[in-house]
Amino acid sequence: MSERPYIVGNWKMHGSRAMLSEARAIDRAAERLMKVEVAIAPPFTLIHATRKEAALIGVGAQDCHAAEGGAHTGDISAAMLKDSGAGFVIVGHSERRADHGETDADVKAKAEAALAVGLSVIVCVGETEAERDAGKAAEVVSKQLEGSLPETEQAAEKVTVAYEPVWAIGTGRTPTLEDIGAMHQAIRLRLRGIYGEAADGVRILYGGSVKADNAAEILSIPEVGGALVGGASLTAESFVGIMTAAAERGEG
Numbered sequence: 001m002s003e004r005p006y007i008v009g010n011w012k013m014h015g016s017r018a019m020l021s022e023a024r025a026i027d028r029a030a031e032r033l034m035k036v037e038v039a040i041a042p043p044f045t046l047i048h049a050t051r052k053e054a055a056l057i058g059v060g061a062q063d064c065h066a067a068e069g070g071a072h073t074g075d076i077s078a079a080m081l082k083d084s085g086a087g088f089v090i091v092g093h094s095e096r097r098a099d100h101g102e103t104d105a106d107v108k109a110k111a112e113a114a115l116a117v118g119l120s121v122i123v124c125v126g127e128t129e130a131e132r133d134a135g136k137a138a139e140v141v142s143k144q145l146e147g148s149l150p151e152t153e154q155a156a157e158k159v160t161v162a163y164e165p166v167w168a169i170g171t172g173r174t175p176t177l178e179d180i181g182a183m184h185q186a187i188r189l190r191l192r193g194i195y196g197e198a199a200d201g202v203r204i205l206y207g208g209s210v211k212a213d214n215a216a217e218i219l220s221i222p223e224v225g226g227a228l229v230g231g232a233s234l235t236a237e238s239f240v241g242i243m244t245a246a247a248e249r250g251e252g
């Protein structure tokens with residue numbers, strides 16, 4: 001597993017070409033923060049332009065269709081993403097699971113389609129607040145991992161897991177550091193059950209209200225391999241603050 005923290009910005013349904021200046025600024029900052037691996041997932045419409053503007057950072061997508069092509073109006077295949085310059089795709093984000101009814105099986109099919117064309121994948125899992133309150137967070141996340149992770153050969157080399165408690169996304173609330181560490185340990189154990197020894201190479205990111213002012217403490221948790229960042233990735237100013245905190249951990 002790369003020891004470099006992996007910091008990924010998810011722009012969600014935000015951004016026009018005017019926002020390419022933010023991508024350029026993030027890319028410039030990445031040049032001096034080489035101890036961090038940085039990527040952004042802009043909306044589909046900006047992938048190609050972002051790839052052209054940003055030389056150093058990874059550029060990816062927020063979703064793909066599981067089919068290779070065909071009569072799926074409005075959808076985008078993994079091969080199309082690759083053709084537009086994407087190197088990875090996020091699958092199973094809780095907003096997709098909620099807004100589009102995506103099941104674990106859908107997420108797995110998307111992940112396998114992405115791997116088949118050579119993209120890396122970030123598979124998102126995370127419990128709702130009600131599930132955490134019911135003491136079921138670990139059980140829910142374990143089931144999501146079992147159902148959502150791709151099982152193709154070599155999958156472990158191209159997969160990153162993002163643990164994103166649904167109740168922490170965009171709310172300004174985060175789990176305690178102990179809870180994040182415990183969940184990441186539980187995820188690692190589950191990954192070993194799925195991928196065997198190769199699981200130790202899979203990075204596990206934390207996502208949910210990561211900001212420049214809490215990034216250092218979250219990234220100091222040994223099991224946390226980086227962060228998936230929504231709101232705070234929309235401006236270079238706030239995202240570079242997180243990248244800088246990650247670089248300091250990379251030096252530690």
Ligand code: PEP
Pocket residue numbers: 010164168169170171207208209210228229230231232
């Ligand atoms: C996300 O949507 O993946 C996310 C983590 O959002 P935010 O950082 O805004 O909580």
